[in-house]
Amino acid sequence: MTRTRRDRAAGADPAAPGATRPAAPPAGPPPAPGAAPADSGEGLAARQAELVAALVAGGPLPPGFAPGPVAAARRALLRKRAGDVARHWPLLAAGLGAGWSATFAEWAAGRPTNGSLRDGWDLARELRDHGRLPALGAEELASREATTRYDGRTTPRPRRLPAVARAGGAVAVQLAGRVRLLRPAHR
Amino acid sequence: MTSASPEPTPTGPYGVGVGWRPEIAGFVAGLPGLRFVEVVAETVNPAGPLPDGLAELCERGVTVVPHGVKLSLGGAEPVDPARLAHLAGVAAAVNAPLVSEHIAFVRAGGLEAGHLLPLPRSREAVAAVVANVRRAQAELPVPLALEPIAALFDWPDDELDEADFLTEILDATGALLLLDLANVHANARNRGGDPRALLDRLPLDRVAYVHVAGGAEQGNFYHDTHTDPVPVEVLDLVGELCVRRRPPALLLERDGHYPPAAELRGELDALAAASGYPVVT
Structure with missing residues (x-):
């Protein structure tokens, strides 16, 4: 059984059960089999983090894993995520039609999720900035921008004051939490 | 709490059920023989009113099992107490006889991986x-x-095979088993192994539902995918399982690309036929 991954894994716990290499033990007694993760889980924690990073953040494939199946899992995660985001941004997804999955996957590959609401929002803004936002998506984005304040970094929050928002020619106005599309997007 | 009773209680999952989702709430409400549904726990706010349709099922006496997908029980870190409290709250809100989660980390x-990882x-x-x-x-x-x-x-x-891995976890915790036959099929197809041999070795007396x-x-x-039809290989595994030990209940999961009602009814009827439980449609 290879242990090379432990040499690579920054922060891996060399005292994890079964680890026979790294010679320098950390402070504290070695964990007993069946001990709580607080004692035994650091090696596992680091390896789980490596794997998730490889799957969603463009990290390297951890040693010992089969590249083909992990790549298939990476694509499956993107498809699942595309479906989740489409549920939060149905008009954006519908506007892109058959191109939704590919457009989302291209944007999301190597970019960890911030939740479906923010993912869709970030994608819609990027498409807008590149002139690729479909009309339905522009109307959805304008409506969202009018009702909700989103700084691109933290959880979106409802606007308390009336607001007007524009995207791709669409104009949405929000008053007392109710939003109306004043003008449709360019088609 | 940790004692595992393999006997279905009167309020436990029984017969053929379906995963309740908002998109098919009307379809589910119209199933006359239905006694059991599952709801994705993370979609329910235990402090607020239950989603439209789910409350009516509770009032009808339909058993509702909260099914968690984001607890990350297999994470190396301790499970998040807030997520745990949420799951416990949902269990109370729907008067659930049990809850379910995955042997996975997310x-x-x-x-966030966005899905269940092995x-x-x-x-x-x-x-x-x-x-x-x-x-x-404990919570x-x-x-x-x-x-x-x-x-x-x-x-x-891997130090253990699938059957030993699962049995060790179940033995050490007294937890029940939610056996997903589509997962058994998928793992055998993608990772090798004989699904029937796995059924032979799992503690089928601990199956709460399938x-x-x-x-x-x-x-x-x-x-x-949960968005495509149930393949014949998975239905065959229902038969294989019931020959060994029929589970108390079997539940159809569908999570998108919802087909016409007749097609969903057909899948539920096929499940009833394969297991010998009454049709619910």
Whole structure:
């Protein structure tokens, strides 16, 4: 059984059960089999983090894993995520039609999720900035921008004051939490 | 709480059920013989009113089992107390006889994977899962059933096979088993192994209920999509399982690309036929 991954894994716990290499033990007694993760889980924690990073953040494939199946899992995660985001941004997804999955996957590959609401929002803004936002998506984005304040970094929050928002020619106005599309997007 | 009763209680899952989702709430409400549904726990606010349609099912006496997907019981870190409290709250809100979650992890190192990821079948992972399941059992008002997942890849250093891995976790925790036959099929197809041999070795007396779902072949893998029809191989496994020991209940999971009602009814009827339970449609 290879242990090379432990040499690579920054922060891996060399005292994890079964680890026979790294010679320098950390402070504290070695964990007993069946001990709580607080004692035994650091090696596992680091390896789980490596794997998730490889799957969603463009990290390297951890040693010992089969590249083909992990790549298939990476694509499956993107498809699942595309479906989740489409549920939060149905008009954006519908506007892109058959191109939704590919457009989302291209944007999301190597970019960890911030939740479906923010993912869709970030994608819609990027498409807008590149002139690729479909009309339905522009109307959805304008409506969202009018009702909700989103700084691109933290959880979106409802606007308390009336607001007007524009995207791709669409104009949405929000008053007392109710939003109306004043003008449709360019088609 | 940790005692595992294999006998279905009067309020436990029974017969053929279906995963309740908002998109098919009307369809589910119209199933006359239905006695059992599952709801994705993370979609229910235990402090607020239940989603439209779900409250009516509760009032009808339909058993509702909260099914968690984001607890990350297989994470190396202790399970998040807030997520646990939420699951416990949902169990109370729907008067559930039990709740279910997965033997998997969904986040690590501050990153969300977005779906269920497999654990190494190692003693270290067994210890991590067992510790988290015990934490969960200490907070939950009802028994917990654990579902082994479908995965496309293996960890490089498995010490145990699937049956031993699962049995060790169940034995150490007293948890019930939520056996997903589509996952059994998917794992055998993608990772090798004989699904029937696995059924021979699992503790079938601990099965609380069974999942059945559809999937599709894509890119030389079988994907457990929950958005495609149930393949005949999975229905065959229902028969294989019932020959060995019929579970108290079987539930159809569908999570998108909802087909016409007649098609969903057909899948529920096929489940009833394969298991010998009454039709619910």
